[in-house]
Amino acid sequence: MAAEAERPRILYGDAGPEPPYPLRMEGTVISGFGRGSKELGIPTANLPVDEAAAPWIATAKSGVYFGYASLALPDTHPDHAQHHRRHRGNPRAPASAPPAPLPPSSNDTAAESPSSEPEPPSRWQIYPMVMSIGYNPFYKNSVRSAEVHVLHKFAADFYDAPMRLLILGFVREERDYPSLDALVVDINVDCEVARQSLARPAWTPRQGVVDGPGGEFDGSWLVREE
Ligand code: ADP
Numbered sequence: 001m002a003a004e005a006e007r008p009r010i011l012y013g014d015a016g017p018e019p020p021y022p023l024r025m026e027g028t029v030i031s032g033f034g035r036g037s038k039e040l041g042i043p044t045a046n047l048p049v050d051e052a053a054a055p056w057i058a059t060a061k062s063g064v065y066f067g068y069a070s071l072a073l074p075d076t077h078p079d080h081a082q083h084h085r086r087h088r089g090n091p092r093a094p095a096s097a098p099p100a101p102l103p104p105s106s107n108d109t110a111a112e113s114p115s116s117e118p119e120p121p122s123r124w125q126i127y128p129m130v131m132s133i134g135y136n137p138f139y140k141n142s143v144r145s146a147e148v149h150v151l152h153k154f155a156a157d158f159y160d161a162p163m164r165l166l167i168l169g170f171v172r173e174e175r176d177y178p179s180l181d182a183l184v185v186d187i188n189v190d191c192e193v194a195r196q197s198l199a200r201p202a203w204t205p206r207q208g209v210v211d212g213p214g215g216e217f218d219g220s221w222l223v224r225e226e
């Protein structure tokens with residue numbers, strides 16, 4: 001493995017994900033191993049691994065992957081889109097939440113006008129992510145584990161939230177670190193690799209991405225209502 005500074009920040013071609021990707025998995029966020037990822041500034045949302053629903057995972061190489069996570073946050077969660085809309089004064093917000101008064105502004109753009117959003121918003125919100133697929137120490141390393149660091153700063157935890165993952169590529173194999181600091185440095189490079197690789201139009205979903213504009217990638221499975 002190259003030293004951190006030498007690792008390329010963009011993986012795969014500009015044309016978009018290549019087979020066998022995208023790979024899918026979904027589940028409900030559970031408590032992890034209490035290894036203190038949050039204290040390192042890198043919380044990881046753990047998902048139970050269902051090999052029946054995601055058969056590819058049985059043979060997936062252990063290591064770090066990147067792609068998108070979508071979350072169906074409860075509408076009481078501070079990062080829920082409706083929560084933001086309410087506070088921005090969306091007239092479609094429930095009557096129980098009166099719109100906050102907006103200061104008069106001469107530069108309101110069409111993009112911010114509710115009439116330019118005819119579709120009701122999905123309850124799923126998409127974020128870029130990096131994740132590790134490994135083996136669960138609790139089951140003596142015989143069962144796969146999956147933990148996801150979502151590239152978004154959340155104002156609150158989201159245990160029990162439904163989460164979907166669209167895995168678009170492999171970043172690197174697991175490695176041993178001489179120190180915790182070295183691990184954190186490497187994970188921060190992984191995050192940067194994911195951000196830059198996913199920022200390209202053919203790697204960015206058309207709709208539902210929380211930060212930044214939509215792209216050309218068909219990520220509709222991530223926001224599909226059951
Ligand atoms: P655990 O061992 O229970 O997984 P962590 O320290 O790894 O604990 O923290 C994970 C939890 O932190 C997630 O389940 C989620 O509720 C919350 N969390 C907050 N921000 C993030 C984020 N950006 N990515 C992943 N999880 C986050």
Ligand code: MG
Pocket residue numbers: 031032033037043044045046147
């Ligand atoms: Mg965790």
